[in-house]
Amino acid sequence: MSHDDFAVEPIEGLPEELPAGEEILxxxxxxxxxxxxESWGLKWLMGYFALFAxxxxxxxxxxxxxxxALLSVLPFAVFAAATVAVLALISYVQARNTVYTITNRRVAMRIGAALTMTLNLPYQWVKNANLALLSGGHGTIALQTSGKTRMSYLMCWPHVRPWRMAHTEPALRCIPDAANVAQILAAAAETRVSEAPIITRVPDAVPAE
Structure with a gap:
């Protein structure tokens, strides 16, 4: 009897061995x-608590x-700190259970904490990619896929471009050294599909505080 639920990944982040000719970049x-x-809108949330306090x-x-009067604000401060701690714990678990992989043929995303799944996106499916830089060199690369590719926004969240629900754009969220990773992705995609560069920088991206 097969026990796929307990199978060990042959390569971290990938459900199976790489085919011949494919390599991890x-x-x-x-x-x-x-x-x-970024995913929980922490600045807005803290602003909300600060306003009520x-x-x-x-x-x-x-x-x-x-x-x-100062003591009356204490419950708001405690609740705000507890909220941040809970959201940080959730994000930590999400991050630890996520592996983004760029190969010379595709982008693979192993995502999900309670329910793990792997998205495989061959470069032929990727129409465009947008790089949004954040503070500290971190950034998000959102992948605009072809019309034939449909994914659930809720199932993929937070590994998606925010508010693009009609046509979900899977995203490599908040990755370190994002600009360099974008160059690796662009070079691999150009080589694979022999098209123009697919990486464009979001013009109105504002660095996080």
Whole structure:
């Protein structure tokens, strides 16, 4: 009887041995802290908590001493810290269970913590790729695939380009040294399909704080 659920990967991040002629050019995984900030919108979330804490402080300050007003904000601070800790833990687990692989023939993405799956994207399926640089050299490479390729946004999240739900764009999220990885991907794709470079930089990408 087959026990595929317990099979060991012959190569980390890949469900089977590489075919003859295929070689790995790069492997990596998301930076967990960068993934926490980007996939969960951490800045907006902290802004939300800060706004309510400020409102609470001002209201209490109008009827109580400064010390009491300051203490009234403490529950917001504790809840905010707990929320960040939970989201960071989730992102850490996601990052640790993710392996992105670039070969001379395809991009493979082993994703998922509870339910693991591997996406195989031959370069012939990739129409375009967009590089969005973040702080510290991290960045995201989103792959725009051909119309014949359909993937579930929810199943692939957070390894997708945000808010592209009608046609999901799988993405190498928050990877270190993203600019260099983009060059490796571009060179491999050009060699494989003999087309123009597919890597373009998002013009309005804003570095994260």
């Amino acid at each position: 790069w492997q990596g995984r998301p930076n967990w802290w960068s993934l926490t900030k 400020l409102w609470r402080f001002i209201v209490v300050l109008g009827v109580a001493p400064f010390g009491h």
